Amino acid sequence: MPMDLETHHRIPGLTADAVAQAHAADLATKGKYGVSYVRYWYDEATGKVFCLVESPSAEAAIAVHREAH
Numbered sequence: 769m770p771m772d773l774e775t776h777h778r779i780p781g782l783t784a785d786a787v788a789q790a791h792a793a794d795l796a797t798k799g800k801y802g803v804s805y806v807r808y809w810y811d812e813a814t815g816k817v818f819c820l821v822e823s824p825s826a827e828a829a830i831a832v833h834r835e836a837h
Contacts, residue, residue, distance in 0.1 A: 769822045771806070772829060778815030787817055793836035794819075800835075801828040 787810040794805060806820040823829040 769824060771822050772826060774819040774821060774829060776817040782815055784810055784812060790837045794832050797832050797836040801832050803828050803832050
């Protein structure tokens with residue numbers, strides 16, 4: 769299955785706790801779309817979030833995020 773590194777740029781008010789909660793929501797939703805999250809990182813200094821994901825398509829990965837949060 770293809771791997772992709774998604775980058776989410778600065779989101780106002782984002783915290784490490786909020787990222788962890790969003791990731792938990794992704795994990796609860798991922799099976800519906802055939803997506804598997806390998807790891808995520810949050811760079812507090814830049815406000816960027818990186819998600820390493822195995823997904824049948826980029827659209828499937830986006831759909832998980834859209835539905836989960």
